[in-house]
Amino acid sequence: MGATAGAVVWGRAEQQDFRSRVRGTLLGVAVGDALGAPIDGLGLDEIREAYGAEGLVDLGFGYGRRGAVTHLTQLSLFTVDGLIRAQVRRDTGAWHPPTDLHRAYLRWAATQRDWGPDERRKDDGWLAREEWLYARRDATRSLLLGFGDDTMGTLESPKNPNELGPEATARSAAFGLLVGWEPQLVVQLAVECAAQTHGHPVAYLSAGAYAVIVHALALGDSLDGAVQRALALLTARPGHEPVSDALQHALGAVRQGMPTPARVEELAADGSADGLLSAAVYCALVGEDVRHGLCLAVNHDGPSAAAGALTGGLLGALHGETALPPAWLAELEGRPTLLELADDFAMEMTQGPALHGPAGASPGWLARYPRA
Known part of the structure; x- marks a missing residue:
């Protein structure tokens, strides 16, 4: 990885806006994931039979409660944790963010094997000690295999080179919150980290584009402007054509009349990463508000949780946390953890040198995000 674009000069208003967008992005991913989770894998007819003609329009029951999240939100949290740890480790001179992210993802993998936190692992940090994260939420085979050993997949030697699924894309919103980085470096980090589980170019380039x-x-x-920027950056990447075509298809679908589940399903296609990215962009563009966009994203025959998570991340980044439906946030599993991690990320990105710079370090911060 190269250097960042340099320090961002933060005024108070800019810090508040950034924190709102960080919160909005992480909460948006989680609430979209939670909305889609109870109907993930159901066909549209089955959804309407269970929830009525309009489909699912409110949080449903999944994993024994309303507002439960899946492995997609779990991994999004560990992405944020890994990014904070990478920034903290930068002071040591041993700075390789993909490695820090891989270590974070291995901590997630431990939550899928262990009964609960292991207090003996002092370097795990606080997130890995959150007991609610030790719930198995239908993680896909590609994730369990990708993080099943200590070997890190790379672009030269990726894990699961034929994997086209959207899971790596759905954990990648936090890379976009590195607002002090040049866009091409954001793409590069997301792509490298996606290849740790999803080695097909369609999957890892979808993560970079997202x-x-x-x-x-x-x-x-604007969302349209953001998609155009992604398209411009994708052209330099070998194998980008399916992802670029999918994004163009999403933009074109906006002009094709009223949004329908059939149009979302057409964009989502076979549920691969490029299709789900296309569907999410479309739903975020045509939704009358966040609630409408998210309901549109989950009510179709495709992977509802991933579509909801991707759409929620876009809408949260675009509008900030206050645009998200309060009644859904009130019931969202893990909301205190999500908010705490979001605020820690915003503080690290805006005031990191004061927490662990050469002028002094906060022992409490380094206990939360150990350098080891």
Whole structure:
């Protein structure tokens, strides 16, 4: 990885706006995931039979409660944790963010094997000690295999080189919140980290495109402008054509009349990463508000949780946390953890040197995000 674009000069209003977008992005991913989780894998006819002619329009029951999240939100949290740890480790000179992210994802993998936190692992940090994360939420085979050993997949030697699924894309919103980085570096980090589980170019380039769309939104761009930026950056990447075509298809579908589940399903296609990215962009563009966009994203025959998570991340980055439906946030599993991690990320990105710079370090911060 190269260097960042340099320090961002933060005024108070800019810090508040950034924190709102960080919160909005992470909560948006989670609430979209939770909305889609109870109907993930159901056909549209089955959804309507269970929930009525309009389909699912409110949080349903999944995993024994309303507002439960899946492995997609779990991994999004560990992405944020890994990014904070990478920034903290930068002071040591041993700075390789993909490695820090891989270590974070291995901590997630431990939550899928262990009964609960292991207090002996002092370097795990606080997130890995959150007991609610030790719930198995139908993680896909590609994730369990990708993080099943200590070997890190790379672009030269990726894990699961034939995997086209959307899971790596759905954990990649946080890369876009690195607003002090150049866009091409955001793409590069997201792509490298996606290849740790999803080695097909369609999957890892979808993750890069999604991250840089979130990046543009977090900097105040429109969604259409953000997609255009992603398209421009994709052209330099071998194998980008399916992802670029999918994004163009999403933009074109906006002009084809009223949004329908059939149009979302057409964009989502076979549920691969490029199709789900296309569907999410479309739903975020045509939704009358966040609630409408998210309901549109989950009510179809495709993977509802991933579509909801991707759409929620876009809408949260675009509008900030206050645009998200309060009644859904009130019942969202893990909301205190999500907010705490979002605020820690915003503080690290805006005030990191004061927490662990050469002038002094906060022992409490380094206990939360150990350098080891």
